[in-house]
Amino acid sequence: MESALAGALPGNRSVEGWGEAPWGEAGLCPPSVSGTTLLIVAYSTVIAVGLMGNTCLVFVIWRQKENRNVTSILIANLSCSDILMCVVCLPVTVIYTLMDRWILGEALCKVTPFVQCMSVTVSIFSLVLIALERHQLILHPTGWTPAAGHSYLAVAVTWMVACFISLPFLSFNILTNVPFHNDSLPFNPFSDHLICMELWPSERNRLAYTTSLLLFQYCLPLSLILLCYLRIFLQLRRRRDMVERAREARRAKRPQRVQRVNAMLAAIVVAFALCWLPLTVFNTVFDWNPQALATCQHDLIFSACHLTAMASTCVNPVVYGFLNSNFQKELKSTLRRCRCWGAPESYESFPLSTVSTDVTKVASQRQGSFSVRAE
Numbered sequence: 001m002e003s004a005l006a007g008a009l010p011g012n013r014s015v016e017g018w019g020e021a022p023w024g025e026a027g028l029c030p031p032s033v034s035g036t037t038l039l040i041v042a043y044s045t046v047i048a049v050g051l052m053g054n055t056c057l058v059f060v061i062w063r064q065k066e067n068r069n070v071t072s073i074l075i076a077n078l079s080c081s082d083i084l085m086c087v088v089c090l091p092v093t094v095i096y097t098l099m100d101r102w103i104l105g106e107a108l109c110k111v112t113p114f115v116q117c118m119s120v121t122v123s124i125f126s127l128v129l130i131a132l133e134r135h136q137l138i139l140h141p142t143g144w145t146p147a148a149g150h151s152y153l154a155v156a157v158t159w160m161v162a163c164f165i166s167l168p169f170l171s172f173n174i175l176t177n178v179p180f181h182n183d184s185l186p187f188n189p190f191s192d193h194l195i196c197m198e199l200w201p202s203e204r205n206r207l208a209y210t211t212s213l214l215l216f217q218y219c220l221p222l223s224l225i226l227l228c229y230l231r232i233f234l235q236l237r238r239r240r241d242m243v244e245r246a247r248e249a250r251r252a253k254r255p256q257r258v259q260r261v262n263a264m265l266a267a268i269v270v271a272f273a274l275c276w277l278p279l280t281v282f283n284t285v286f287d288w289n290p291q292a293l294a295t296c297q298h299d300l301i302f303s304a305c306h307l308t309a310m311a312s313t314c315v316n317p318v319v320y321g322f323l324n325s326n327f328q329k330e331l332k333s334t335l336r337r338c339r340c341w342g343a344p345e346s347y348e349s350f351p352l353s354t355v356s357t358d359v360t361k362v363a364s365q366r367q368g369s370f371s372v373r374a375e
Contacts, residue, residue, distance in 0.1 A: 036098060039094065039097065039098070039303060039307075040094065040098075042307055043090055043093070043094045043307065043310070046086075046090065046307065046310050046311055046313065046314060047086050047090050047091065049314045049317075049318075050082055050083075050085070050086040050090075050310075050313035050314045050317075051083060051086040051087070053314060053316070053317025053318065054079035054080075054082045054083045054086070054313065054316060054317050055079075055083060056317065056331055057075070057076070057079045057316065057317045057320065057327075058076050058079045058080060058083070059331075060327060060330050060331055061073070061075065061076045062076070063330075064330070068148055069148060070133050070146050070147070070148060070150070070151040071130055071133060071134070071265075073148060073151040073152065073155065074126050074129050074130045074133070074151060074154075074155070075126075075130070075316070075320055077122065077126050077155045077158070078122075078123055078126040078127065078130075078268075078316055079316050079317065080122075081118075081119040081120075081122040081123045081126070082119070082123065082312075082313040082316060084115060084118075084119050085115075085116060085119045085120075085310070085313050086313055088111070088112060088115045088116075089112055089115060089116045089119070089310075090310055090313075092104060092108060092112045093112075093306065093310075096196070097299070097303060101193040101194060101195055102175060102194045102195050102196040103194075106174075106175050109173055109174070109175050109196035110169060110170050110173045111170075112196075113166075113169040113173055114166045114167075114169040114170050114173075115166075117162075117165065117166035117169060117213075118159075118162040118163055118165075118166040119162075120217065120276075121158075121161070121162035121165055121166065121217055122158055122159060122162045123272065123312075124217060124218070124221045124222075124272070125158045125161070125162065125221070126155075126158065127221070127225055127268065127269050127272060128221050128224055128225055129151075129154055129158070130265055131224070131225040131228035131229060131265075131269070132224075132228060133146055133151075134228065134229075134232055134262060134265065135228040135231060135232055138232050138235055138236065139231060139232070139235050165213070165216075165217075168209060169198075172198050172199055172200050173196060173197070173198055173199075174196075174197065174198075174199045175194045175195070175196055176194065176195060176197060176199070177193055177194050177195070206287075207287060207288070210283070210284075210287050211287075214280065214284060218273075218276065218280055222269070222273050225269050229262065229265075229266050229269070232262055233262075236262070264319060264320060267319050268315060268316060268319050268320065271312065271315040271319065272312050272315065275308055275309050275310075275311050275312035275315065276309045276312060278304070278305040278308050278309070279302075279305040279306055279308065279309040281305075282301060282302065282305045286298070
């Protein structure tokens with residue numbers, strides 16, 4: 001799936017993808033001033049929101065050492081992968097798209113798609129681990145309960161696996177000026193221009209790799225997440241019917257809290273899937289039919305799809321953080337403590353992994369708590 005890999009680089013095509021059209025004839029698609037301005041503003045907004053939002057979210061979770069649990073650690077890991085995307089991949093994409101040639105050196109040519117593949121892999125694996133953790137706590141409250149130490153191990157394994165999956169881009173991404181060659185012209189002003197592109201041993205190897213990534217980096221993980229949250233939904237609906245018959249009003253409110261937490265986590269997953277869907281479809285079509293789009297159309301559609309995908313870096317802090325009043329209070333109180341503005345506000349706290357049964361309450365106490373709003 002090049003949406004996680006070469007999707008960071010609009011000109012990152014295999015040699016076979018260029019066909020017979022010389023760059024001097026097919027690649028001259030000068031962008032309009034309005035289009036360039038829109039592109040810069042849009043990407044700058046995504047970078048600013050994604051970087052600031054995820055940094056604040058990681059900072060707040062890091063500050064709550066005594067209340068850190070499995071879910072909050074995995075959410076912080078998800079934010080770290082988004083921060084890496086904002087710092088490395090997005091600025092490079094903007095520069096490459098505007099320049100229409102590579103000016104950033106061979107190291108970044110190899111590192112940028114490697115980092116984006118690794119970041120997206122970490123993000124989707126983190127969402128899978130969150131879904132599995134919720135599934136275990138809610139459907140099997142008396143069984144094995146993951147602790148914070150397990151989550152740190154899972155995070156380390158996730159990054160190692162993501163690095164391994166992304167290694168081909170360090171080997172097969174190259175700088176070349178081959179597409180700019182045009183022997184029919186006596187003088188070619190583009191002969192010294194370079195592009196960053198994939199050079200695989202064969203087209204079959206490239207298709208096998210990108211198709212495998214499509215399955216293991218998008219389709220299968222999202223299918224597993226969907227299955228987990230479907231079973232969680234059915235289980236909570238059965239428990240809600242039981243709790244509604246309970247006499248204590250406090251107990252009756254607890255499953256609503258759990259449902260809100262699960263709805264928040266499910267929203268992050270749905271947003272991730274929808275943001276990456278256009279670029280996934282675009283790159284899948286382009287993998288199997290490179291000539292499906294003209295060069296100018298390719299760049300325009302790619303920019304729109306890639307910008308939509310990169311908007312996923314803003315989803316995590318918005319859904320999890322800034323729509324959560326307790327997160328806002330924690331962030332404000334932290335700023336006040338840093339600037340000596342006064343004492344922090346007090347607010348209600350309950351475990352993120354709380355489930356609406358007494359047995360689950362005992363299990364969740366092993367993890368601590370992370371503050372989420374109990375409306």
